[in-house]
Amino acid sequence: MDSVLTLFLLLTIPVLLKVFEKTKLVSTLSPIAIAYALGIxxxxxxxxxxxxHIRYTSEISITLSICLFVLASNLSKFKVLLKPVLKSFVLGIISLIGAILLTFYLIDFEGLEKNKILGMLVGVYVGGTPNLNAIGYALGVTNETLVIVNTAEMLLGGAYFFxxxxxxKPILSLFLPKFKSANLITNSCYDTYTTTSYRDKITMIILALLASILILILxxxxxxxxxGATNVPALLISLTTLSVLLSPISIIKRIEYKFEVADFLLLVFSLGIGMQININSLITNGLAIYILVSCVFFGTLLIHFFLAWITKTDVDTLLISSTAALYGPAFIAPVAKSINNRELIIYGIALGLLGYILGNYLGLGFYWILNELIKP
Structure with a gap:
């Protein structure tokens, strides 16, 4: 009975969050934040x-989720990346690396999984939340650490997004040049779905799951x-690479709702992690992790702004590329609307999708680099 109840809650709550995700309450608080809170x-x-069952379901969910996020990132979209936008995105990654190294050398808390957390932050600030959680799982961080890092990232990200x-933009416009319109592409970078019937949608969802399961097995x-054994970081790299290689195949491209299924699986993972936390550890390590995440987040922003000033990057390009790295493709349109620049939407979304792919490689890579730096 315990197993049935556990699986029922792990599947039902994310379904309800997806059903009501466009309501004001859920969209304001974020479905992922609500899933974590309900889990706790x-x-x-x-x-x-x-x-x-919670642990196994969470592990499978995040693995299939990252696979589907990559499969949904059609590589043909990246040909639209304009040189100034791509340059600013690269500057953002350089800024993140600088902030990570400064935090690594200047801040230390006894008993904290610092290297793992910094690797997770590289993943999330190049890619997004799926990368953060996938890297955390691959590196074996505690559930409490995973919850706190996610919470800190959401709170800081939410405050800065406002x-x-x-x-x-008004503040940075005092120091950076204005955007010069070049009549760029303004059509959407998202896939348009042709499936309309309920039965066909269910079929597409099943096919998306089967495709991700097949890639996981391979x-x-x-x-x-x-x-000769299960190596989780290697599994994540293998999974990402196979997903990248298979994403252009026509049969994969024809499968719709890959992104939506990935988003649902991420909610399952978030709920499951929340259900496994230890409140004492949450309280003990909470402040230290908040400080660590804050240093990386604000350090990345400040260095990126400084590099943009040196390279004379225009303010709109900076904000769109920064949003693509820090938040992902879903936040590009609101930011583009707020700065009154539709021309950069498709470029920002393409960068955000590219970040999902790069996040796993860079996050795990920097964890290993940081481990080498502390060796005598």
Whole structure:
């Protein structure tokens, strides 16, 4: 009975969040934040959950999710990347690396999984939340650390996003040149769906799941063949690489709703992680992690602004490329609207999708680099 209840909640709550995600309450608070919060509340309930089922479901969900996010990132879209926008995005990654290294050398907390957290932050600030969670899972961070890092990133990101759509452009315009219109492409970078019937939509969702499961099986087999055992970081790299290689195949491209299924699986993962937390660890390590995330977040912004000033990057290009890195493709349109620049929307979305692919490689890569730096 415990297993049935556990699986029922893990699937039903994310379904409800997807159904109501466009309502004012859910969209304002963020479905992922609500999933974490509900998971934490359930962890305090007197109900007996099957923790093994929660852990396995969470692990499978995040793995399939990152696979589908990459499959949904059609590589043909990246040909639209304009040189100034791509240059600013690269400057953003350089800024992140600088902030990571400064934080690594200047800030230290005893008993904190600092290198793992910094690797996760590289993933999220190049890609997005799926990368953060996938890297955290691959590196074996505690559930409490995962929840706190996600919460800190959401709170800081939410606060800055409000400033981004209100005050940041007027302030930066005092120091940076204005955007010069070049009649760029303004059509949407998102896929348009042709499936309309309920039955066909269900079929597409099943096909998306089957495609991701097949890639997971192939990745697992490859890792077993190469290492003779399950190596989770290697599995994540293998999964990402196979997804990138298979995404242009016509049969994969014809499968619709890959992004939506990936988003649903991310909610399942978020709920499951919340249900597994230990409140004592949450309180003990909370402040240190908030400080670490804050240093990386604001350090990245300040360095990026400084590099933009040196390279004379225009303010609109800076804000769109920064949004693509820090927030992902979903936030490009609101920012473009707030700065009154539709021309850069497709370029920002393409960068955000590219970030999903790069995030895993860079996040895991920097974790290994930081580990090498602390060796005597």
């Amino acid at each position: 509340l359930l962890s305090f309930s007197p109900l007996n959950f099957n923790l093994d 400033l981004l759509i209100t005050l940041v 990745s697992y087999g490859l890792v077993q063949f190469l290492f």
